[in-house]
Amino acid sequence: xxxxxxxxxxxxxxxxxxxxxxxxxxxxxxxxxxxxxxxxxxxxxxxxxxxxxxxxxxxxxxxxxxxxxxxxxxxxxxxxxxxxxxxxxxxxxxxxxxxxxxxxxxxxxxxxxxxxxxxxxxxxxxxxxxxxxxxxxxxxxxxxxxxxxxxxxxxxxxxxxxxxxxxxxxxxxxxxxxxxxxxxxxxxxxxxxxxxxxxxxxxxxxxxxxxxxxxxxxxxxxxxxxxxxxxxxxxxxxxxxxxxxxxxxxxxxxxxxxxxxxxxxxxxxxxxxxxxxxxxxxxxxxxxxxxxxxxxxxxxxxxxxxxxxxxxxxxxxxxxxxxxxxxxxxxx
Amino acid sequence: xxxxxxxxxxxxxxxxxxxxxxxxxxxxxxxxxxxxxxxxxxxxxxxxxxxxxxxxxxxxxxxxxxxxxxxxxxxxxxxxxxxxxxxxxxxxxxxxxxxxxxxxxxxxxxxxxxxxxxxxxxxxxxxxxxxxxxxxxxxxxxxxxxxxxxxxxxxxxxxxxxxxxxxxxxxxxxxxxxxxxxxxxxxxxxxxxxxxxxxxxxxxxxxxxxxxxxxxxxxxxxxxxxxxxxxxxxxxxxxxxxxxxxxxxxxxxxxxxxxxxxxxxxxxxxxxxxxxxxxxxxxxxxxxxxxx
Numbered sequence: 001x002x003x004x005x006x007x008x009x010x011x012x013x014x015x016x017x018x019x020x021x022x023x024x025x026x027x028x029x030x031x032x033x034x035x036x037x038x039x040x041x042x043x044x045x046x047x048x049x050x051x052x053x054x055x056x057x058x059x060x061x062x063x064x065x066x067x068x069x070x071x072x073x074x075x076x077x078x079x080x081x082x083x084x085x086x087x088x089x090x091x092x093x094x095x096x097x098x099x100x101x102x103x104x105x106x107x108x109x110x111x112x113x114x115x116x117x118x119x120x121x122x123x124x125x126x127x128x129x130x131x132x133x134x135x136x137x138x139x140x141x142x143x144x145x146x147x148x149x150x151x152x153x154x155x156x157x158x159x160x161x162x163x164x165x166x167x168x169x170x171x172x173x174x175x176x177x178x179x180x181x182x183x184x185x186x187x188x189x190x191x192x193x194x195x196x197x198x199x200x201x202x203x204x205x206x207x208x209x210x211x212x213x214x215x216x217x218x219x220x221x222x223x224x225x226x227x228x229x230x231x232x233x234x235x236x237x238x239x240x241x242x243x244x245x246x247x248x249x250x251x252x253x254x255x256x257x258x259x260x261x262x263x264x265x266x267x268x269x270x271x272x273x274x275x276x277x278x279x280x281x282x283x284x285x286x287x288x289x290x291x292x293x294x295x296x297x298x299x300x301x302x303x304x305x306x307x308x309x310x311x312x313x314x315x316x317x318x319x320x321x322x323x324x325x326x327x328x329x330x331x332x
Numbered sequence: 333x334x335x336x337x338x339x340x341x342x343x344x345x346x347x348x349x350x351x352x353x354x355x356x357x358x359x360x361x362x363x364x365x366x367x368x369x370x371x372x373x374x375x376x377x378x379x380x381x382x383x384x385x386x387x388x389x390x391x392x393x394x395x396x397x398x399x400x401x402x403x404x405x406x407x408x409x410x411x412x413x414x415x416x417x418x419x420x421x422x423x424x425x426x427x428x429x430x431x432x433x434x435x436x437x438x439x440x441x442x443x444x445x446x447x448x449x450x451x452x453x454x455x456x457x458x459x460x461x462x463x464x465x466x467x468x469x470x471x472x473x474x475x476x477x478x479x480x481x482x483x484x485x486x487x488x489x490x491x492x493x494x495x496x497x498x499x500x501x502x503x504x505x506x507x508x509x510x511x512x513x514x515x516x517x518x519x520x521x522x523x524x525x526x527x528x529x530x531x532x533x534x535x536x537x538x539x540x541x542x543x544x545x546x547x548x549x550x551x552x553x554x555x556x557x558x559x560x561x562x563x564x565x566x567x568x569x570x571x572x573x574x575x576x577x578x579x580x581x582x583x584x585x586x587x588x589x590x591x592x593x594x595x596x597x598x599x600x601x602x603x604x605x606x607x608x609x610x611x612x613x614x615x616x617x618x619x620x621x622x623x624x
Binding site: 058114115116118119120122123126244247248251255280281283284286287288290291294295298 | 367416419420423424426427428429430431433434435437438441442444445559563598601604605608
């Protein structure tokens with residue numbers, strides 16, 4: 001019985017991957033674009049979930065980290081560098097930026113970290129918009145080429161979707177691996193109780209900064225895949241709003257849960273399409289949904305699902321969200 | 333030199349209004365650990381209320397002002413505290429942050445959808461005839477903004493330093509557990525702080541409306557500046573927010589005039605990041621409180 005369940009657990013991801021791979025055959029161009037965008041968001045959300053959901057370090061700079069990947073691919077692509085190298089360079093740059101931004105995380109608490117990262121995102125946006133010789137300024141960069149392997153060029157939307165799906169699968173598998181390793185356990189230990197983690201021999205300094213940098217590197221990969229999707233990027237695509245959108249995605253999906261980013265990414269891309277009929281009211285509905293969700297299910301949709309099915313959370317108790325140390329006298 | 337002095341005056345004038353928003357921000361943080369990402373929208377709502385009462389319904393100025401403050405205090409102070417914050421305080425900092433982001437979106441786009449997406453004009457409160465002081469030309473608006481902001485902040489400071497309620501607020505800010513043990517009703521104080529904050533933003537709204545025009549999205553910039561001011565000056569001190577507000581106003585005005593390059597918007601951010609790296613508790617903040 002248990003063996004069958006384990007087999008099912010192993011088969012499920014493969015089944016989902018097959019369905020996702022067959023998806024483009026049935027979708028018209030615009031819907032395929034939305035599906036491709038969902039893959040980008042999924043990668044972004046997985047990165048942020050690692051930083052915020054597992055290691056408990058808030059980041060409002062994921063839009064900026066994403067820009068590193070997107071601009072690396074765009075700028076290197078103009079000079080004839082293959083896409084994959086651009087992607088790796090972008091991820092490495094984002095990783096380095098994550099190290100730099102994560103460094104203050106050693107000294108400051110959540111709310112200050114929110115501000116540091118927020119400032120960083122605005123800074124990156126200003127640089128992107130104004131460094132015209134490199135980034136094209138507010139005109140952006142157009143004609144970004146899609147990847148090609150010799151004669152095999154992922155030029156059509158369907159082919160590029162499948163290409164992105166491959167990277168997304170790689171990201172999912174690697175994130176799963178990281179979270180299962182001692183790194184993932186250290187991240188969770190820091191989130192639960194910094195002092196205890198340190199007493200148990202977890203090096204806070206290294207792991208906190210790494211949680212930031214790895215999350216940022218994923219964002220870089222997401223950005224690199226995003227750039228050729230429309231073939232055009234400009235600074236406006238990587239604003240603070242975008243970072244806030246990622247944050248909402250992760251929180252609405254369910255912080256610190258592996259399923260969270262999947263649900264969040266689908267929600268954030270599909271919801272606007274569903275609400276499109278309401279025109280401008282979409283944002284009002286969206287805001288109400290966010291507030292209601294925080295009021296009634298702060299653990300996100302995954303948390304709500306757990307509550308409905310009354311299934312204990314896998315891997316032991318998962319606390320609701322990043323929280324301040326318990327404070328008996330919190331006003332209510 | 334006269335140019336510089338004129339710019340300085342303009343910067344202080346706008347900075348005084350930023351300081352009002354930043355002080356409200358800091359008070360909320362101190363008593364309730366709420367980072368209010370909707371602070372900018374807390375200025376937009378009373379600005380629209382003032383337009384409604386004063387220019388649309390043509391009520392006398394004093395009546396319109398009182399109504400605006402009351403509406404703001406009830407809706408954004410009492411209402412937000414009771415409907416949103418009460419439930420969320422137990423959930424931790426992050427859900428609270430997201431909820432206030434949601435609230436800011438809700439206010440912004442509701443006004444855009446149900447009221448107007450356009451910028452509404454707002455009549456000047458003071459004579460627009462410039463006055464000369466030596467060689468320097470000053471606007472009455474600038475002088476009066478500073479005077480009113482100083483009076484309001486001074487009154488708030490007196491309230492906090494001289495009244496029992498003010499002492500209780502200080503006690504809660506310093507040590508919530510101890511304050512509870514001493515018999516202070518922390519929940520009630522949080523409510524009072526929210527009402528105070530909404531009153532402050534309402535007054536700031538009336539002062540800034542003639543400068544900025546009244547539009548659904550002016551809260552984005554205002555909220556960010558209050559935020560910067562609070563961080564630069566010091567998040568746990570009222571005096572820090574005051575200093576930060578003035579600094580942001582002055583630096584922003586001077587850099588807009590003197591830095592011709594594309595990075596003029598970045599001057600405030602450079603200060604912000606410098607402060608965060610070198611003295612994260614803020615220029616005039618106190619270290620111990622947030623180190624715990």
